[in-house]
Amino acid sequence: xxxxxxxxxxxxxxxxxxxxxxxxLQDFMSVQVLDCDVEEPNVHLFLNPKINNEKEVSIPVPLxxxxxxxxxxxxxxxxxxxxxAVVGDKVITFPxxxxxxGGCTIVCPSGAITExxxxxxxxxxxNAGKLDVSYGKIDVGVPLAPPLIEAVKxxxxxxxxxxxxxxxxxxxxxxxAVKDSDFCLLVxxxxxxxxxxxxxxxxxxxxLGIPFAVVINRSTLGDTRVERYCQEEGIPVLLKIPFDKKFxxxxxxxxxxxxxxxxxxxxxxxxxxxxERRVQQHAGATSN
Amino acid sequence: MxxxxxxxxxxxxxxxxxxxxxxxxxxNKVLADCDVDAADLHLLLEPQKEKINKFYGSKKAVINSxxxxxxxxxxxxxxxxxxxxxxxxxxxxxxxxxxxGVCEFSCPVNAINMKPNLSGYWYISKSTYGPxxxxxxxxxEDNSGKLVTVVRQAARELAEQEGLELIIADGPPxxxxxxxxxxxxxxxxxxxxxxxxxxWHDMERVIQLAKHFNVPVTVCINKYxxxxxxxxxxxxxxxxxxxxxxxxxxxxxxxxxxxxGAKPITVASNGKAAKAIKSIWSNLYARLKNKTx
Numbered sequence: 001x002x003x004x005x006x007x008x009x010x011x012x013x014x015x016x017x018x019x020x021x022x023x024x025l026q027d028f029m030s031v032q033v034l035d036c037d038v039e040e041p042n043v044h045l046f047l048n049p050k051i052n053n054e055k056e057v058s059i060p061v062p063l064x065x066x067x068x069x070x071x072x073x074x075x076x077x078x079x080x081x082x083x084x085a086v087v088g089d090k091v092i093t094f095p096x097x098x099x100x101x102g103g104c105t106i107v108c109p110s111g112a113i114t115e116x117x118x119x120x121x122x123x124x125x126x127n128a129g130k131l132d133v134s135y136g137k138i139d140v141g142v143p144l145a146p147p148l149i150e151a152v153k154x155x156x157x158x159x160x161x162x163x164x165x166x167x168x169x170x171x172x173x174x175x176x177a178v179k180d181s182d183f184c185l186l187v188x189x190x191x192x193x194x195x196x197x198x199x200x201x202x203x204x205x206x207x208l209g210i211p212f213a214v215v216i217n218r219s220t221l222g223d224t225r226v227e228r229y230c231q232e233e234g235i236p237v238l239l240k241i242p243f244d245k246k247f248x249x250x251x252x253x254x255x256x257x258x259x260x261x262x263x264x265x266x267x268x269x270x271x272x273x274x275x276e277r278r279v280q281q282h283a284g285a286t287s288n
Numbered sequence: 289m290x291x292x293x294x295x296x297x298x299x300x301x302x303x304x305x306x307x308x309x310x311x312x313x314x315x316n317k318v319l320a321d322c323d324v325d326a327a328d329l330h331l332l333l334e335p336q337k338e339k340i341n342k343f344y345g346s347k348k349a350v351i352n353s354x355x356x357x358x359x360x361x362x363x364x365x366x367x368x369x370x371x372x373x374x375x376x377x378x379x380x381x382x383x384x385x386x387x388x389g390v391c392e393f394s395c396p397v398n399a400i401n402m403k404p405n406l407s408g409y410w411y412i413s414k415s416t417y418g419p420x421x422x423x424x425x426x427x428x429e430d431n432s433g434k435l436v437t438v439v440r441q442a443a444r445e446l447a448e449q450e451g452l453e454l455i456i457a458d459g460p461p462x463x464x465x466x467x468x469x470x471x472x473x474x475x476x477x478x479x480x481x482x483x484x485x486x487x488w489h490d491m492e493r494v495i496q497l498a499k500h501f502n503v504p505v506t507v508c509i510n511k512y513x514x515x516x517x518x519x520x521x522x523x524x525x526x527x528x529x530x531x532x533x534x535x536x537x538x539x540x541x542x543x544x545x546x547x548x549g550a551k552p553i554t555v556a557s558n559g560k561a562a563k564a565i566k567s568i569w570s571n572l573y574a575r576l577k578n579k580t581x
Contacts, residue, residue, distance in 0.1 A: 010299010101388030143465035
């Protein structure tokens with residue numbers, strides 16, 4: 001089963017929920033954590049996995065054979081991403097703009113374009129105790145995150161619980177992380193920003209047709225509008241974590257809530273039970 | 289003209305709260321919200337939209353099923369998994385389609401067309417704190433970088449028209465496509481961090497990005513007193529990197545109250561966070577002013 005933790009707004013506590021849920025469940029089942037926030041991966045800072053595998057990820061970009069090129073310019077006209085252009089009698093490529101669609105190799109009438117691999121980042125895999133932990137790290141300056149996110153998700157094992165930590169926002173990297181999930185947890189905070197961005201995130205998971213619920217972090221540091229919104233929309237709120245300077249200090253130091261405050265263990269196990277129940281309910285509803 | 293961009297790497301460190309306060313403190317400026325994906329600055333500045341513009345991102349493929357002969361060529365060539373075959377009916381999933389046009393080009397019976405796709409809106413607005421350019425990317429849409437470029441261009445034009453010398457921009461989290469579009473050629477990037485392992489780690493990544501694009505950087509530490517030791521370490525790191533720490537903001541419950549009331553901190557409160565922000569702004573302003581002279 002794949003459960004993704006997303007948020008809309010950044011800094012609401014996605015990584016807190018992902019890591020604590022993983023730690024709370026590790027004694028009951030095999031759990032795999034995939035950090036798909038490849039721009040700013042943070043899960044490894046809290047779980048400290050021992051890395052035993054590093055895999056470079058690349059996408060195919062054009063490689064032009066100047067001896068075959070007749071400067072017709074069809075590649076540049078075709079490319080939707082401005083990644084290749086004919087200027088005078090030279091073909092210039094911009095690999096950082098390329099999405100790797102392969103279109104230029106198809107439209108080139110003289111067979112002058114083949115493809116080479118262009119590195120965009122690295123996927124790290126390892127273990128933290130019983131947990132399998134993997135994360136992607138995009139190379140600084142590379143704009144295209146989704147192919148690296150896909151590469152992290154390819155490590156998904158079927159016979160365990162996979163927890164995915166998604167990037168903030170609602171655009172293409174988030175969709176890449178959230179799609180194909182069985183359930184999505186949306187983490188928010190009770191502020192106007194939290195509410196606004198939660199609404200956007202709800203729009204996204206609804207569009208993808210994934211069952212979801214909300215977790216409210218720092219629930220005592222704001223107002224009740226988020227809860228009211230969830231009530232009106234019939235969105236279940238599965239967990240509330242109050243603001244506490246002690247919890248903030250735990251987080252700041254790179255430790256997990258349930259490591260310092262084991263009384264929170266049960267809350268995360270209950271969170272999992274609620275998720276599992278809802279996934280089964282959803283599966284039942286869609287198969288009927 | 290000077291462009292100040294506020295970024296952080298990690299989300300939720302306080303970018304928008306700071307920008308809103310700068311908006312209240314600065315004179316003669318245009319405000320720009322470059323976080324087009326989850327735009328929040330408008331919640332504090334309450335701009336009135338004067339001009340609403342449509343944003344067309346990448347085109348999307350559409351298959352005409354009357355013409356389609358079910359040859360499956362499009363499905364084989366699409367590298368984005370955007371074409372699905374359900375009982376011999378080929379369809380495009382617009383969420384996965386990146387608009388490359390390979391399927392349109394390759395279809396032997398011209399059954400596929402690339403159609404323009406309304407991906408969002410951008411606005412020119414008036415606020416109590418000055419003119420503002422902002423946007424909203426549609427849900428699950430791509431091309432946030434392109435929309436950021438549109439917002440920045442419009443902000444520059446607006447500043448020129450109105451004879452304003454400064455643009456203050458709220459940036460997106462992360463270090464990817466929309467951050468790169470927000471950052472290229474700005475006068476100064478302010479990185480807002482917090483004294484946590486994640487805040488620090490993500491700050492380092494976004495500083496690397498700024499260096500990659502030769503953008504001058506300065507740092508401010510928000511809620512610095514939640515972990516004095518880590519704040520100290522961040523300051524030492526910045527010193528080593530030759531980066532100025534332009535100020536530190538203490539944790540202040542008044543901030544949450546100001547936000548709950550949807551007001552910039554320096555407008556709603558006179559507490560210790562507001563005081564620190566005022567001092568940060570005067571430091572930043574001096575630095576930007578120096579650049580102009």
